[in-house]
Amino acid sequence: MSQAAKTNYILNLYPTTKLLFTLFIALSVFIVPTYWYAYAMLPVCLIIAIAAGQGKEFITLVRNGLLILLVFIFLMQAFFYPGAQILWQAGILKITQEGILYGLNMTSRILAIGSAFILFFRITSVKDFVYSLEKLGLPPKGAYVVLATLQIIPEMKKQTSVIMDAQKTRGVETEGTMMVRAKAFLPTISPLILSSLASTEERAITLESRAFSAPVKKTHLYEIYKTKHDTVVRIGMLVALLILIAGRILL
Amino acid sequence: MKTGIKNDFTLMAILLIPVCVAINMVGFQIAQLLRLPIFLDSIGTLVIAMVAGPWVALVAGLITNLINSIFNPVYLPFSLVSMAVGLAAGFLSMKGMFKKVWKVIIAGIILAFVSTIIAAPITVILFGGVTGSTGGAITAVLLASGQQIWTAVFSTQFIQEIGDKLLSAFICFLIVRNMSDRYLSKLNYGQIYMKD
Structure with a gap:
């Protein structure tokens, strides 16, 4: 908004x-x-x-x-x-x-x-809603999970079409009978899953270098009243x- | 590694949740793009259940439905189903049910049962037996042929779930088998799937 x-x-x-x-x-x-x-x-x-x-x-x-x-x-x-x-x-x-x-x-x-x-x-806005839940006692990690999910979804949807195009160039068929289309599912989703899972490691290092899981009181850059x-x-x-x-x- | 509800929410597990929620949604989207007659919208939940345990999977299932219900509130009551599937898959994985093909088939059938048993009462009590998906037509045919509403909804639900869960379980089996030991070793339940 x-x-x-x-x-x-x-x-x-x-x-x-x-x-x-x-x-x-x-x-x-x-x-x-x-x-x-x-x-x-x-x-x-x-x-x-x-x-x-x-x-x-x-x-x-x-x-x-x-x-x-x-x-x-x-x-x-x-x-x-x-x-x-x-x-x-x-x-x-x-x-x-x-x-x-x-x-x-x-x-x-x-x-x-x-x-x-x-x-x-x-x-x-989900951001405000999550903020108010955090004030009510939701752990900051929970707030992070919800907001990060909302960011990752469009990113992964974009990546899906990239992978699908790449597999099509390689000869994987995405049109035709149901069996043919069903066979295209695995080559599309498995690179997506494996690459996005691997990226969580980097994200962990990045967040940890900013003291994400340090047991201290967190402050907010954004507040509503x-x-x-x-x-x-x-x-x-x-x-x-x-x-x-x-x-x-x-x- | 120590496991259990208190120890399972490690940083790696927490960071996996958004990714797996997104995988649930993208799986559904790809199934739609390829015009497949099943949903395949619980792959992320199953993957996270296998490598990060039942409790993290329960949270991932809940968040998937919460985010879906921002745009379609019908998903909200079905959060219970996603949570139960995550939990059940986690416990099945701890028992080694995702390690061999024949065990994966049994696990898929159990998961289909779990989601049917929880989804059907929600469908009947809150929505009178239909939720607008293609299953509604099957339910109507069964009702017209004189079946009781509960039998009709249970059968419809199970028919839809069985293919979906079998295939999802099998896909997750293939994916987790391809994960590196180095990566699996960082997750609480990863050692179940390590190669040696």
């Missing part, structure tokens, strides 16, 4: 505040019994994403990650959930009232929790949660 984006007050919230919001949505869809509420969480998340300037990415991820799955799940429940009230029947296939209801309930909750989760990572916005948002969520629970008990 650029420095300009940092002036946005949603992006500026402390990572754990945003995580609590995700947990708040996840909990509340189990407190409120109607599926309308859970479905309404998608537009809520969308509005927050747009306000944070992440609307487009949010929609793409929800569409690619959740949409097809939800349609599948809904059809599965509609057709196969055991029920007595049959709405439509053809041969062994039947749609029941109970199935549709169960399908709506299940998909609404997956959609709500899924989109809250996607929203969290759209408005929180909680603001009064965080307190306001947290109290707001607590009040909303109490209202929802009270409503569930009284109604």
